[in-house]
Amino acid sequence: MRTKIITAALVFVLAGCTVGPNYVRPDVAAADHYHAVADKPASPESPAPALDTWWRGFDDPELVVIVERVLAQNLDLEASAARVEQARAAAQFAGASRLPEGSLDGDVTRERQSTLSPVGKIASAFPGYERKQTLSEVGAGASWELDIAGSLRRRSESADAEYQAAEAAHAGVRISLVAEAADAYFQVRGAQARIAIAQDQIRNESGLVELVNVRRAGGVATLRESSQAQALLLQAQASLPPLQRTLAAQLNRLDVLMGAAPGTYAAEIAAAPGSFRLPAIDTTGGPAQLLRRRPDVIAAERKVASSNAMVGAAIAEYYPSFSLSSVLGFSSLASGKLFTSDAFQPAAMLGLHWRLFDFGRVDAQVKQAQGANREALLDYRASMLRATEDVENAIVALNELARQQALLEAEVEAHGQARDAAQEAYRGGAVSLIEVLDEDRQLLAARDLLAQVRADDARSAVAAFRAMGGGWSGGLQ
The missing domain is CATH 2.20.200.10 (Outer membrane efflux proteins (OEP))
Structure with a gap:
């Protein structure tokens, strides 16, 4: 009886042992600030919003409605949630394998x-x-x-880590879809602004054509001047089809992101006022916060934990x-x-x-698991570098676009004054039509570029929020 008790106690003690390395989260070097912030920052039009709901910081009700529809109706997001359920079930199965x-x-x-x-x-x-x-x-x-050597325990740990990685990947899908919707929305607003500029230019050029025709009828203008004015009008008109094509494509893109057929919400979005403000971006914490906020970085870290547990599971085959x-x-x-x-x-x-005469294969399995763990660790470090690069690039883009926008606003004002002066001078016969047409061309180009930069500035802000892991309420503690 004493022998039986000792044997039973020994078995239960051994059952609590777990071979293999215990997981320790890897240290990844991360600076406490972004290098691009040291440069002159962009001038925001509104305070920094919460990262969880950054799209509200643009103060655009239509954008908020679009994002809410994407989160509620997008099919890719639902498919991602289904993958999380599968990972959860696999983790539950692995945990249940340790029970009688x-x-x-x-x-x-x-x-x-x-x-x-x-x-x-x-x-x-x-x-x-x-x-x-x-x-x-x-x-x-x-x-x-x-589970004497802890093989089942390690496999359960690996499955739990894979489940957590799937949750992080799901958060990444959410972030990507919200950012994609916002990006498409600002492309819509940019196309609309450029279309309005082109239409305004068409009206101006039509008036100039009428003026030249009147002067030609009076024998003051020449056929060449009339043809030049007509050519500039046609040039302005020809700029509309590409812009209309871009507008339609981005509206269709938004409909699909909202889980609807193209054309479902297009009229509603196009008719909305579409006024927005550029929010500030809080960079407090620097790249170190990406370890907690970026879903791809979190998922990569969980992959390291999963592969580490599989090393233990492979080592357990020796026992x-x-x-x-x-x-x-x-x-x-x-x-x-x-x-x-x-x-x-x-x-x-x-x-x-007991695999007594199979240790050669066990050796190979252990080496394979260790190699996979090493690969996962390198992927984790690389994901952190890529995340930091994304934020740095987004901040640089915001700063430079802000400078460009300020310069373009001054340029448009100067070209507008020059164009008005040239038209007055042309009416008085002081300058030729060529000078008026040249000023019109330069003003149109400057106004069109300003509209593009204004939209690109908003898109860069979206990219910055996306790069910083904004758009979900979770995070790694």
Whole structure:
């Protein structure tokens, strides 16, 4: 009895052991500030919004409605959520593998035994032999693998980490979709602004054509001047189709992102005022915050944890595995005596499995797991570098676009004054039409570029919020 107790205690002590390296989150070097912030920052039009709901910082109700529809209706987001459910189920399955298993089985077999079979030949020699037989069996069984080396524990840890990585990937899909919707929205507003500028220019050029035609009728203007004015009008008109094509494409893109057929919300979005302000971006914490906010970085770190656990699972193959099984059942040819002491047939088994002569393969499995862990660690560090690069580039783009926008605003004002002065001078006959046409061309180019930069500035802000991991309420503690 003493030996049995000691043996049982030893088994349970060993069952609590877990081989392999315990996971420690890797240290990744991260600066406490962004280099681009040291430069002159962009001038925001509104304060920095919360990262969780950064799109509200643009103070555009239509953008808020679009993002809410994307989050509620996007099909890719639903598919990503389904992948999370699969990962959760896999983690639950791995955890359940460490628990005892139980089963209840029963069956009734009716057969007519062959007298030529081994059993039939022997049994038919006895008086009262009945070829038609009914065998009834019922039993409850239980089994439990004693996780001595911790293989099941490590596999459960790996599955849990994979589930957490799937959750982070889902957050990444959410962030990407929100940013993509905002990017498409600001492209829509940029196209609309450029279309309005082109239409305004068409009206101006039409007036200039009329003026030249009047002067030509009076013998003051020439055919060349009339043709030049007409060519500039056609040039302005020709700029509309590409802009209309861009506008339609981005409206269709928004509809699909909202889980609707193209054209569903296009009229509503196009008719909305579309006024927005550029929010500030809070860079407090520097790149170090990306370790907690960027879903791709978090997912990469969880992949490292998963691969680390699989190293332990591979090492556990060096050790023997034990299992306990038991069956409590009844078996009888007479159904009326099934649940009697004579029909009772219990059984218990202690199983042992040890890959004694297979260590070459185990060595290979361990090396493979260690290589996968090393790869995951390098991917984690690379993801951090890419995340920092994304934010730095976005901040630089914001700063430079802000400078460009300020310069373009001054340029448009100067070209507008020069164009008005040239037209007055042309009416008075002081300058030729070529000077007026040149000023018109330069003003149109400056106004069009200003509209592009204004939209690109908003898109760069979107890219910055996306790069910083904005758009979800989670984070790694």
